[in-house]
Amino acid sequence: MKIALLGYGKMGQTIERLAKDRGHEIVYTIKEKIKNYDLSKVDVAIDFSVPDAAFENITTCFEQNIPVISGTTGWLERYDEAVASCKENDGAFIYASNFSLGVNLFFELNKKLAEMMSSFPEYAIGIEEIHHTQKLDAPSGTAITLAEQIMENTDRKGWRLNRAEEGEIPIMAKRIENVPGTHVVSYKSPIDTLKIEHIAHSRDGFALGAIIAAEWIQNKKGVFSMKDVLF
Numbered sequence: 001m002k003i004a005l006l007g008y009g010k011m012g013q014t015i016e017r018l019a020k021d022r023g024h025e026i027v028y029t030i031k032e033k034i035k036n037y038d039l040s041k042v043d044v045a046i047d048f049s050v051p052d053a054a055f056e057n058i059t060t061c062f063e064q065n066i067p068v069i070s071g072t073t074g075w076l077e078r079y080d081e082a083v084a085s086c087k088e089n090d091g092a093f094i095y096a097s098n099f100s101l102g103v104n105l106f107f108e109l110n111k112k113l114a115e116m117m118s119s120f121p122e123y124a125i126g127i128e129e130i131h132h133t134q135k136l137d138a139p140s141g142t143a144i145t146l147a148e149q150i151m152e153n154t155d156r157k158g159w160r161l162n163r164a165e166e167g168e169i170p171i172m173a174k175r176i177e178n179v180p181g182t183h184v185v186s187y188k189s190p191i192d193t194l195k196i197e198h199i200a201h202s203r204d205g206f207a208l209g210a211i212i213a214a215e216w217i218q219n220k221k222g223v224f225s226m227k228d229v230l231f
């Protein structure tokens with residue numbers, strides 16, 4: 001595949017290394033607005049940029065008929081508009097708050113556990129996420145996905161950053177140098193605590209998942225998720 005990398009920071013560079021190992025060609029490494037680039041020779045754009053740029057990057061690709069894989073977090077208030085743009089342009093799109101196989105397995109466990117725990121209101125639910133200090137958004141996109149999955153399977157009505165309110169899920173966000181990404185979902189009662197945890201040891205899992213998604217979306221049209229790709 002001929003790949004355009006939209007965003008060439010920590011993730012863009014990791015994707016470049018792993019994509020080359022899999023025989024792909026990186027034709028653009030873009031660190032700025034993409035309006036002026038001719039992407040017509042590109043098979044797929046992989047966007048790991050910044051929250052302010054993601055929506056414009058993604059929709060510009062749809063207008064140029066390029067499939068998009070996006071992992072940028074912190075722009076999701078415009079996700080529905082991006083989906084509409086994909087459909088209008090008969091495009092192809094996958095967004096995931098986390099592309100790693102491990103986290104996508106963790107998502108499935110999280111949903112199942114929340115469904116089981118919904119019968120036991122004595123357990124207080126909490127989410128903790130830990131990331132490196134350069135991260136621009138909080139809470140992480142992954143933590144928001146985990147909270148939304150719990151809300152769909154319990155009576156919890158919302159989530160809140162760094163504090164707990166009645167009926168909501170607190171998401172505690174910590175920033176520690178060099179941590180690629182850790183997520184913990186816990187259920188605490190006066191008697192015991194139950195926890196599930198995912199610890200990324202590097203960015204390779206996120207990058208590999210995004211490349212696998214880019215390979216999978218070739219010759220497809222529509223809006224898909226990592227669940228479609230992996231399971």
Ligand SMILES: NC(=O)c1ccc[n+]([C@@H]2O[C@H](COP(=O)([O-])OP(=O)(O)OC[C@H]3O[C@@H](n4cnc5c(N)ncnc54)[C@H](O)[C@@H]3O)[C@@H](O)[C@H]2O)c1
Pocket residue numbers: 006007008009010011012030031032033034048049050051053057070071072073074096097098099100134206
């Ligand atoms: N979904 C996942 O699996 C996953 C995994 C890791 C990171 N992320 C997300 O990916 C994004 C990037 O993470 P990172 O650690 O590589 O960040 P980073 O800060 O290292 O890199 C971001 C890059 O985007 C570039 N950029 C700035 N404006 C741009 C624009 N208009 N168009 C294109 N590029 C632009 C910056 O110059 C930089 O090179 C973040 O939102 C992060 O939360 C998602």
Ligand SMILES: O=C(O)C1=N[C@H](C(=O)O)CCC1
Pocket residue numbers: 073097098131135136139140141142143180181
């Ligand atoms: O390093 C980051 O930034 C990460 N962002 C994603 C998120 O916000 O969930 C995935 C994990 C790494």
